[in-house]
Amino acid sequence: MRGPGGRPRAEHPDGGLSVGAPADLTVVDLSTADLHPAVDDPALNSMNFLNEVAQHYPDAVSLAAGRPYEEFFDVAALHRYLDTFRRHLADDLGLTPAQVHRTLFQYGRTKGVVHHLVARNLAVDEGISVDPEAIVVTVGCQEAMFLVLRALRAGPGDVLLAVAPTYVGLTGAARLLDLPVRPVAGGPAGVDLTDLRTQVRRARADGLRPRACYLMPDFANPSGTSVGLADRRRLLALAEAEDLLLLEDNPYGLFPAGDAERVPTLKALDTGRRVVYLGSFAKTVLPGARVGYVVADQRVAGADGTVGLLADQLAKIKSMVTVNTSAIAQAVIGGALLEHGCSLVAATVRERAAYTRNLRHLVAGLARRFPADASPVRWNVPAGGFFVVVTVPFPVDDALLHRSAREYGLLWTPMAHFYDAGAPVDALRLSVSAVTPAEIDLGLDRLAALVADELARRGASGRVA
Numbered sequence: 459m460r461g462p463g464g465r466p467r468a469e470h471p472d473g474g475l476s477v478g479a480p481a482d483l484t485v486v487d488l489s490t491a492d493l494h495p496a497v498d499d500p501a502l503n504s505m506n507f508l509n510e511v512a513q514h515y516p517d518a519v520s521l522a523a524g525r526p527y528e529e530f531f532d533v534a535a536l537h538r539y540l541d542t543f544r545r546h547l548a549d550d551l552g553l554t555p556a557q558v559h560r561t562l563f564q565y566g567r568t569k570g571v572v573h574h575l576v577a578r579n580l581a582v583d584e585g586i587s588v589d590p591e592a593i594v595v596t597v598g599c600q601e602a603m604f605l606v607l608r609a610l611r612a613g614p615g616d617v618l619l620a621v622a623p624t625y626v627g628l629t630g631a632a633r634l635l636d637l638p639v640r641p642v643a644g645g646p647a648g649v650d651l652t653d654l655r656t657q658v659r660r661a662r663a664d665g666l667r668p669r670a671c672y673l674m675p676d677f678a679n680p681s682g683t684s685v686g687l688a689d690r691r692r693l694l695a696l697a698e699a700e701d702l703l704l705l706e707d708n709p710y711g712l713f714p715a716g717d718a719e720r721v722p723t724l725k726a727l728d729t730g731r732r733v734v735y736l737g738s739f740a741k742t743v744l745p746g747a748r749v750g751y752v753v754a755d756q757r758v759a760g761a762d763g764t765v766g767l768l769a770d771q772l773a774k775i776k777s778m779v780t781v782n783t784s785a786i787a788q789a790v791i792g793g794a795l796l797e798h799g800c801s802l803v804a805a806t807v808r809e810r811a812a813y814t815r816n817l818r819h820l821v822a823g824l825a826r827r828f829p830a831d832a833s834p835v836r837w838n839v840p841a842g843g844f845f846v847v848v849t850v851p852f853p854v855d856d857a858l859l860h861r862s863a864r865e866y867g868l869l870w871t872p873m874a875h876f877y878d879a880g881a882p883v884d885a886l887r888l889s890v891s892a893v894t895p896a897e898i899d900l901g902l903d904r905l906a907a908l909v910a911d912e913l914a915r916r917g918a919s920g921r922v923a
């Protein structure tokens with residue numbers, strides 16, 4: 459591939475483009491042994507690995523990417539959103555032209571400039587009533603996770619509990635912060651409350667301090683599972699009884715399949731400020747803006763006896779990580795919110811329909827290709843979201859993914875990437891978010907061929923001959 463000026467142009471692992479001569483890697487200046495140990499950790503290599511496989515096989519059908527559907531992206535909307543937000547600053551908030559310019563062009567408020575709109579969105583869509591001052595607008599939900607874990611990791615005895623399988627971005631962030639993650643069983647109900655209690659008590663018996671439990675109660679990545687209303691209430695009661703914080707990550711909650719009622723978030727049910735709520739606009743508006751947020755309304759006593767919000771402590775940390783979230787990116791998100799009365803439910807009607815259609819198409823397609831009476835392949839049927847987990851009677855590792863991509867033209871995600879132990883798991887994750895029904899059909903035909911060949915290769919023993 460040639461770039462401008464005839465220079466070689468390489469695909470960036472994350473899908474972008476890099477231009478220039480490749481680095482000479484025959485000379486060594488440093489060793490990873492001298493860097494933070496996390497850089498060699500599988501959790502940090504996971505996203506790169508998956509991106510690199512996708513990049514090597516650009517023609518493969520990808521049921522791997524958890525990216526949002528791209529057909530609805532609209533460049534004209536970006537300009538409009540910016541202008542809508544600019545007018546909001548002037549007309550609704552009464553800012554002078556100089557103040558409007560400063561807000562859009564300058565370094566800005568650490569906790570963000572669309573916090574009031576995020577608060578309104580939470581009220582409109584989630585029934586969450588929160589002081590805008592308790593919100594920190596972040597560079598994606600990823601930064602929000604990082605800030606919260608950084609704040610909570612006070613010493614070497616601190617650990618994080620996380621419902622397994624776990625989003626790899628959470629595990630990677632914890633690694634960078636030297637915060638061990640202990641798994642809590644997820645299971646079909648989304649969280650095994652008995653195991654959560656056991657893990658809290660075990661950690662304490664081991665002399666450790668479990669700071670919080672991370673989970674996605676709605677259409678989790680990667681498991682697709684959701685926590686029912688009764689269990690949400692039990693979980694909050696358990697958190698209260700065990701004096702534990704809950705980190706609720708909710709990027710997919712607006713995408714229940716069909717007309718299904720949405721279940722209230724943990725934060726909406728939280729009367730004791732047990733829940734730190736992590737939000738993302740990546741799946742609902744656009745990931746390119748890199749805007750997310752955290753609601754941290756917990757009261758924190760300072761060394762001087764004053765009491766403030768956890769959000770203010772997170773803002774101090776943020777000021778040393780990203781200073782503030784891009785005002786331009788926030789303006790785009792703010793404009794999108796304003797144009798829809800701050801309701802992302804209203805803003806994502808087309809997306810919800812597309813994801814519903816795809817999820818149903820995938821599940822029906824699996825049932826046709828792997829009939830229950832003739833096939834050992836099983837899968838869950840999520841009530842919404844992007845992801846389905848398919849269980850097969852053989853280990854699913856990175857080598858199999860490579861073979862799937864090379865020989866069958868199909869990408870998916872080995873479930874092993876979402877477990878800390880790193881051992882192969884007999885399951886893979888399929889994503890429906892960035893494909894068409896025709897691509898789903900093609901992908902499932904290829905998956906059926908791969909599974910049939912793999913079963914034949916392994917024979918009755920389940921081992922490769």
Ligand SMILES: Cc1ncc(COP(=O)(O)O)c(C=O)c1O
Nearest residue numbers: 598599600625679709738740750
């Ligand atoms: C569960 C979960 N949390 C957080 C994120 C990251 O969100 P953001 O793009 O806002 O950083 C993702 C992205 O896929 C995700 O699946």
